[in-house]
Amino acid sequence: MRAPFDGVITFRYADTGALIAAGTDESTNAMPIVRLAQSGLLRLRMPVPESDADYMRIGGPAVVRVQATGERINAKIVRFTRSMDRSTRTMLTEVDIPNKDLHLAPGMYADTTFPLQRDGKAMMLPIDAIVEGDQPYVLIVDDTNQVVKSPVVLGIQGPNFYQVIRGVKVGDRVIVGNQSDYQPGQVVSPSPVDMDLTAFRQTSTPNRGATGGEPEKTQVQGGRK
Secondary structure: OOOOOOOEEEEEOOOOOOOOOOOOOOOOOOOOOEEEEOOOEEEEEEEEEHHHHHHOOOOOEEEEEEOOOOOEEEEEEEEEOOOOOOOOOEEEEEEEEEOOOOOOOOOOOEEEEOOOOOOOOEEEEEHHHOEOOOOOEEEEEOOOOEEEEEEOEEEEEOOOEEEEEEOOOOOOEEEOOOHHHOOOOOEOOOEEOOEEOOOOEEOOOOOOOOOOOOOEEEEOEEEOO
């Protein structure tokens, strides 16, 4: 008996002395002897959302983190279906992972990140700074401490932030959270807050104003995404 490829036996169906029927096309009830896995090259299949499908390219970068081992693997996209699943609106994308020493087992969980774009001058805001809807907007505190409503055009969304393509500029003071408490033209006494947009956490203690409201605000930041 010869296997069609090199691999590892992962399951044995037949024991010594068992009667094995010939494996022909007509033998629909034929029992297999063993299950063979080719584990030297593992294949990851990920559903990519419709909004990100256009960024997929053969040879494009992918970063894979294996939960069980904690290792981080730099890989490349090897193929994708070029069609959307009608029920999930996602596109199946595949990444191959070399595994010559077989230290990774088929079925392990892994997280995969696809770098979609890189822009050294991208402007970012915390998600809580954006009032979403048909026309997203932010509330800006101008030089006279009045609230100004500014429609924005959004780009890529991260786990804690939005890229803002148009509507704000670097240095603008933007109200973060509780926007329904403020109206355009209202005079406020803002409390500056520095934000770590990677983890979206407050990194400084605000000094609360005494009158006119106390909105927390953050300044628009530029950087990589």
